[in-house]
Amino acid sequence: MATEGGQSTDPIDILLVEPNPGDSRLFEENFRDAKLLNTVHIVDDGQSALDFVHQRGEYSSEPQPDMVLLEPQLPGKSGIDVLSELKNEPALNEIAVVVLTSSDAGEQIVQSHGLEADAYIQKPIEPEDFVEFVQSIEDFWFAIVQKQSQ
Structure with missing residues (x-):
């Protein structure tokens, strides 16, 4: 990823892993409204x-994401399993993972499995809180890019 003056010059690919279609739509709309330079891809299970x-199957032509926004409560393969694979596989552990928690307990649950995400951000409850949430995702991303470029 090219950086210029500490700011990313390329759009980032964000993978949102969110089983709730209403929340997915709110995420998508708010990212678009914030006019962030990114592409949001959405899947609904682990x-x-x-x-x-891994760019397998129907996703073989998709870009590998720069960041994963991960809801830990997923149908089938859990968010904990997804995080474990992302963090324990060398080809994937450069992908920034933000675990979306509904409370402080969510962070403790993830950590109790001996795993550590790059960040934990509380999922907004009210639609109007999504703007602030999107800003916190953008701030987190710029912090990573700046750290990598130093």
Whole structure:
């Protein structure tokens, strides 16, 4: 990823792993409204998330994401399983993972499995809180890019 003056010059690919279609739509709309330079891809379960990051099957032509926004409560393969694979596989562990929690307990649950995400961000409850949420995702991304370029 090229950086110029500490700011990313390329759009980033964000993979949102979110089983709730209403939340997915709110995420998508708010990212678009914020006019961030990124592309949001959405899958609704853990297996699809892993297929996406590995670029397997129907996701073979998709880009490997720069960041994964991961809801830990997923149908089938859990968010914990997805995080474990992302963090323990060398080809994938450069992908930034933000675990979306509904409370402080969510962070503790992930950590109790001996795993560590790059960040934990509380999922907004109210639609109007999504703007602030999107800003926190953008701030987190710029912090990573700046750290890598130093």
